[in-house]
Amino acid sequence: MLAVYLLFSVACFLTVHEHFGLATNVKPMESGDIKLRYIKGTGPFSRKEVHTGVEMIDKWKVIASYVSFDHAGRADKEGKRKVLSVMNILEPGTICTETYLVYGAYDSKDVQ
Numbered sequence: 725m726l727a728v729y730l731l732f733s734v735a736c737f738l739t740v741h742e743h744f745g746l747a748t749n750v751k752p753m754e755s756g757d758i759k760l761r762y763i764k765g766t767g768p769f770s771r772k773e774v775h776t777g778v779e780m781i782d783k784w785k786v787i788a789s790y791v792s793f794d795h796a797g798r799a800d801k802e803g804k805r806k807v808l809s810v811m812n813i814l815e816p817g818t819i820c821t822e823t824y825l826v827y828g829a830y831d832s833k834d835v836q
Contacts, residue, residue, distance in 0.1 A: 743776065743777045743780065743820075743822070743826045744781075744820065744822075745777065746760070746819070746822060747822055748763065748821050748823045749821075750821050752766070752767020752768050753767070753769055754768070755768050756768035756769040756770040756771070758770070758771050758774075758781060758817045758819060759817060760818075760819055760820070761787070761812070761818060761819070762820070762823060763823045769819065774819060780826065781816070781819060782816045783816055783829040784814070784815060784829070784832065784833045785814040785827075785830075786811070786813055786814075786827040786828050786830075787811070787812050787813075787820055788809055788824065788827060789824055789825075790809070791809050813833065815833075
């Protein structure tokens with residue numbers, strides 16, 4: 725029962741898939757007025773190229789990569805699986821590709 729509650733609670737905070745409309749293969753531009761977080765790091769991007777999730781651009785965002793498993797999802801000798809995921813906070817003026825899930829967008833870094 726607790727697992728169902730936790731799953732529902734997390735789902736309530738998740739934004740829609742393709743939160744900024746940028747596929748995983750989108751890369752930074754030569755120059756731009758905002759930053760793009762992508763699989764290999766961060767780089768410049770043009771605000772004019774973002775047509776989805778525009779209301780989140782200038783907010784603090786909590787992101788996490790999709791979950792993957794070490795050893796192709798196979799359990800170790802003890803029956804445990806290692807879950808690999810990156811969690812981060814994006815400052816205002818930073819967006820991300822769909823490599824990441826956006827758990828929420830906030831006006832302040834200090835959310836209670």
